[in-house]
Amino acid sequence: MFWEHFAVWVAAFLTLGIYSFLYKDNPWYKLCESIFVGISAGYWFVTLFWDNIYGKFWVGVFPPTHVNELGESVRTAQPDYWLLVGAVLGLLMLLRLVPKIGWLSRWSLAFIVGATAGFYLINYFSSNVMRQVQDTIMPLFGSGFDASAYVIIGNIVVAVGTFTGLIYFFFSKEHRGAFGFSAKVGIFFLMVTFGASFGYTVMSRMSLLIGRIDFLLSDWLGLIR
């Protein structure tokens, strides 16, 4: 019983402490900030250890055994020795702690950067360029003028917006003359896009605050039934 009350009060104390930053930086906030930094760093430290080092590496290389109906102990999965490569890369990383050979960690860094670069080069190209270009190729008026005005205007907007938006990003040409005008139209579309995301984000953020205030007013103080 005590622990339940204590828990709710701890949560409320921390919640209010963070909000006090809105007034100004103060010791209460600093206390909550420090607790947050310590607890969250520890949380990830523990989580990554159990999920990745133990759960992924250790269990992957040395699968646990269990006893089946016949009383034999069987492995639950085949050991995956490829994970050892990851362990080597991880160990190279930890060599940073030894100043003399710390530079070896660059090898794992180089591996990660190279893999990321290669992987995203083609992935983004396929999903962002090819897909989006293909989606933009559409009949503006539908097949044989059957589209409604709503859709026709919309289609034209999409085609023009994508085209001029790309012009804005052109680096090889100064934004002047007709080119500059198109780039300007492109910016207009970008601005509408940003406005729309802004609107949606306001909505989302307000919901979060509603959730928090609901916690304070109903779960903690019980003012709302």
Add this chain to the structure above:
Amino acid sequence: MQYIRPTDGGRRSRLAFGFLSILIVFAALSAPVVAQDVVADTPADTTAVSHVPAPATSVVVDDYKYDFGDRLNLSWVPSIDDQIGERMVLGYIVYRSINGGEFKPLESLLPGASSFEDKDLHADSSYVYYVAAFSETDTVPSIHTQAHQPEREFIHFDLLWLFVIAALISFSVIYFIWMARAGKDLFVRKIAGLDAVDDAIGRATEMGRPILFIPGIQDMDDVQTIAGLTILGRVAKQIADYDTRIRMPVSRSLVMTAARETIKAAYQIAGRPDAYSDDMVNYVTDEQFGYVAAVDGIMVRERPATIFLLGAFFAESLILAETGNSVGAIQIAGTARPAQLPFFIAACDFTLIGEELFAASAYLSGEPKQLGSLKGQDVGKGIAMAVILIGVISVTLGKAFDIEIFNWIADALSTVFSKAGGS
């Protein structure tokens, strides 16, 4: 930084036209005709009036194209008693026999199913299937398929177009880098946010306050983080030149390691390796908002004069930018996450939008070969724009007035780009 000398427009348009014609010809040639070997086709018995459902027909097994020989595709025409409204068939069971062995039930599917993908197979075994339709009382098997061995393929030819276009753009990037190396002048327009970097660093030096650099909150497996660090390389060199203080709290340990290497290298290039210290970069926590709480604290307590926010940002973008703004710092921000851009635009002095973030390090370096790569990007945009223009016009005319040639062009372009656009 001025790179005057406009390139020859006429030649460029001819080049673009050339690219496109090649594309279109390839598209026409690539319409794939996949022959299916129809194994069994039993006409359904429609006259019998009974509760025994008709079997599934035309059961075909064929190789799953472009895999490691570990998948087969099974498809069939559903039983005619499997129709919405009068569902006599309650589902299908797929049976499989490996290397002529006993048939075993493999999978139970819902009514209406007409295909099944069998995975985790071995390329050197042969497989025979049949599909049984079942009702409440009866189970009716289809005819067996022929034995089929999955095939291994070395190259994913469905992705040929992706490869061709990606290669085209990659080569144009490399080509322009090579041209720049050979001493050709390349023009790149001014990017406002990047021209401000110098002043922003100078300002911090004058005020005697630190510079805060935030490379986003993602790890090294995000290209935006890497782009942020490459910009850090340029910025840190100037910071070393000016002898300003840099403060860089990060939320990922790998980023901490990489950032230290980056700054250290920049200080070496600037000729002041002794001024570098590991303490310039410190790890806070992996947790998004724990990190934000700490960085907010740093902002209000150390009052940096200049703040760089360059990398992958999520919800924290606004908290960081607003707090930075409230302490009166000059802020230069950039991210490729569209949802966060409005807040940077609102709260920061300069914002690099999407692509500009990736162009920044090349632009700041001022090296011709780096700038060459920006030209290559423009070729990519040119192709995208040309395809959109031609595609939209031809599909619109084609569909509106039913003109064969336009429909053909549109289909060709669409095929090329859909084949390439993986899931």
Add this chain to the structure above:
Amino acid sequence: MSTRIKEILVVALVLVFCAIIYIGKVSGWMKGVTFSPAVSMIVIILLAASLAVILVLTIRGRLVGRRTVFVYVGIAVALPLFMSISQYIPISPEVRTLHDGLEDLQDGSKVLVSFDYDPPSAPELQPMAESFFRYCMDRDFKIVIMGLWPQGPLQANQAMEKVLEDPKYAAKNYQYGVDWVNLGFQTGNEFVIQRMGTDFRSMFATDYSGANYETLPIVKNVKNFSNVDYVFNLSAGYPGTVEWVQVAVDRYGVKLGAGNTAVQAPQCYPYLRSGQLIGILGGMNGAAEFEKLTGHEAKGTKFMLSQSFSHMIVIAFIIIGNVAFFMGGRKKNLSV
């Protein structure tokens, strides 16, 4: 008295006040506060009037600071929670298609619900989870729960507990393991979905509490996606709806509906147009609409009033800010 001491006093007073209310709640003499419609209207009018005063002050050249804005946001969110006025909630097409898609399922169908969010996003997604469970129980659906985010399955349990508090649903007597199951969390992001396409068991050898997959009647015969009738995904980011569409829908052809935070939702609209996604609930608004369609008005609907208010406040302050800007002769160089 120095400012420091004043501040400490204020904080202490607030905490003592809260403690009194808390004790009231625990001992039962505090019953909660509700504004009648008349009082609510008065509050709204007062709020509007004070905004008008701020507008007038601004026109006269006296700008309010950040903290005033903060106070108004706090008020605009908190006060409507006490009000008892209802507003008409129109149903958007994407929520209707989601509901229609669910209606098309047969009673007793098997649905997989993936909880891909954590507590910070719960205000938006928890109401969706709860009303989705209620709907499932109304239709006697069998519910299989999983999560791609570590905290997702915990949220699912909370939602289930909440729904079962209602005697109507407690009477349904949903048996764990038979009518619903929580398979827990698995690391691996979209690779989890991919491997589930072949075999659920390879990803979830046991359920949340460690019971063996084979011993759970509800999933005993569930091998892969072809044995579930519908997948519902509650998503707050990566991995989430985009991954479910790309892997589960594109490769395995599942029927997918989704609930998203409002920030995520715009990214998913393209999938809606292409039909890869059968309906979407976007943010609190989506939750409220779904509650209306399923006939159980709960938190989503209640929170919508706060949502409306807070949007109005933000818009009001944008207007006030712009008035200040135009009255000030565009002196201040503010970047937009």
Add this chain to the structure above:
Amino acid sequence: MRREIPLIITGLVGIVFVVQYFIPHWPFNRMNAWFSDWFSIVQACAIWLGALNLLKISLEKIARRKSDWGYAVVIIASFLLITIIGFVEGESFRDPGTRFTWLYDFVYTPLSSTMFAILAFFVASASYRAFRARNFEATLLLLAAFFVMMGRVPVGDALTAFMPEGWRLTDLATWIMNFPQTAGQRAIMIGIALGIVSTSLRIILGIERSHLGGD
């Protein structure tokens, strides 16, 4: 050598990862999964460096009695508290009822939720302070935001109830989301992808090498 080997590794690995996309044959078909596994192992190793760095900085603060050193004690104490509990609980540390879960539910969750929710205030103050109809572009941004914000809450629909269905604020918001918003997003997405292509190529070719450090 300290510079060259990393450059070669980056280049080779980069090329292999481009090529794997087009080759369904072993081992290329497994590379994605391998990389995701390996990366998570490296990440879990690297966090030791981060955690030690956090502790080192905090300890230095305490040792030198820098201002606010008391908070450094709090950081260390809370870090050690959750870490020790987490390791003692074993692999099922996340199960309900453990002490780790208690800390997660009543300390970590309120803090992160509140920090997340503080955005609501900042979003409002940013709107008030920075969203000015300074020029045509800014006005467009404002208008789009206005219509979407109004169109997504019941109030907006109520205000335009006099309009026929299909012409209300809700519908306008939907139109903005479906068309102009899509166009802008597309242009940004295509640009980003090309930027990534060129950045990746610079990295693979070894032109961009600052992240690999000096000698």
